[in-house]
Amino acid sequence: MSYIPSRVISNEQIHGNYFMLAGRILRKPRKSPLPPQFAMVWVPGVDLIPLSYAYYDNDTVWFLYKVVGEGTKALSLKKPGDIIALSHPIGRSFIPEHDPVFLVGGSGIAPVLHYTKYLNRFRGIWGVRYGELAVRLIEKFPKLKLLTIASEDCTYGLCGKLTDVLDKISLSRGDVVFVAGPIEMVRQVCREFRASHQGPVYVIAETLVKCGIGICGSCVIDGILLCRDGPIVGCEHFG
Ligand SMILES: Cc1cc2nc3c(=O)[nH]c(=O)nc-3n(C[C@H](O)[C@H](O)[C@H](O)COP(=O)(O)OP(=O)(O)OC[C@H]3O[C@@H](n4cnc5c(N)ncnc54)[C@H](O)[C@@H]3O)c2cc1C
Ligand code: FES
Structure with a gap:
């Protein structure tokens, strides 16, 4: 490479x-x-x-x-x-045609920041441990105000973890949902939404990446090579 x-x-x-x-x-x-x-x-x-x-x-x-x-x-x-x-950029890009819903925890917000360049409308929830992180990042990326914030220290937005406040988000049939963040959070969100949502639910996945060019196999998730076919992976691989 x-x-x-x-x-x-x-x-x-x-x-x-x-x-x-x-x-x-x-x-x-x-x-x-x-x-x-x-x-x-x-x-x-x-x-x-x-x-x-x-x-x-x-x-x-x-x-x-x-x-x-x-x-x-x-x-x-x-x-x-x-x-x-x-x-050079790795993985496949995917910019949805309709306003997506982001359900993200912690550093899972990183790719969402890049989406703010291409999307004027989106919604969802970002769960943070400390509300101050959200305050500081919203100063830099004002479009993040479109997201509902949930803070574990209860200093900003809703009080609690993302997974405590999932019922605050209402989905319409066909809404495209992206999930990103710590693996346990991703699994829990995927389990809940796969059962209840009649539309695509994707994970912006993270795993161990070594070669980045589809050779070593270290990044495999349920048979999918994240560096070649990801980083967007269907939620069914995490449920
Ligand atoms: C496609 C992809 C995109 C990523 N994007 C971001 C990003 O934008 N911002 C960001 O902060 N992080 C991101 N990460 C995670 C980041 O790559 C790791 O946190 C980093 O490699 C850790 O390196 P380290 O040497 O500091 O820690 P290490 O010493 O390698 O690891 C420290 C601890 O973190 C754990 N860890 C390492 N990598 C991961 C991982 N991928 N998932 C879960 N736990 C891990 C290890 O098991 C260990 O417990 C991404 C990962 C992938 C695969
Ligand atoms: S990182 Fe080596 S195959 Fe994906």
Whole structure:
């Protein structure tokens, strides 16, 4: 796989262990990334990390990431001017024709940020642990106000986890639903909505990605290679 060198423009701590990195790509990708595609982000000397494009415009790319281990920690220490490298966009893009419904938890919001570039109307729920994260991200992406926020610390929007407030969302037959976030949340939402919703329910999936080109098999979900056929996978594979 070839990589595109990119210069870090900013790397801001949004809240807690959530960071947003903006980088200027120094060579054009074969195709501009579209949601919900992702990149393998190379942190020199440390790791390759799969991250969803959180935005892309005019040779500038944004990633929203949560620090969970060595690779994301090393990424969070990158300063303006530092060089990282990105793979060409991986996975299939999918922009629905009708206004979708997003049911997302935590860092699952990253690909939704990229959707805000292409969609003027959407709805759904974003579950966060701390309301402050939602406040900070809405400042940067005002279209997120279209989502209902549920915060576990009860400081913003509804009080509780996403899975506590699912009954606040009413779906019409045929609404396209996207689910993204921690795997247990995804499984629970898929179980509930597969039974009750008569329309497509998709997961913007995450799993272990190594080669990113469909060779190693590490990213397989129920027979589907996430890096080749994903990252959108039918909810039936998670229920
Ligand atoms: C297609 C795709 C898109 C992604 N997009 C984003 C994004 O936009 N923002 C973001 O914050 N994260 C995203 N992730 C998850 C991110 O890739 C991992 O958090 C990161 O690779 C962890 O690397 P690390 O070296 O910091 O931690 P590691 O040391 O590798 O892992 C630390 C802990 O996190 C767990 N972990 C690692 N990867 C995952 C995963 N994929 N799912 C669940 N648990 C995991 C490990 O089991 C371990 O417990 C995405 C993953 C995939 C596959
Ligand atoms: S990451 Fe190797 S096959 Fe998908």
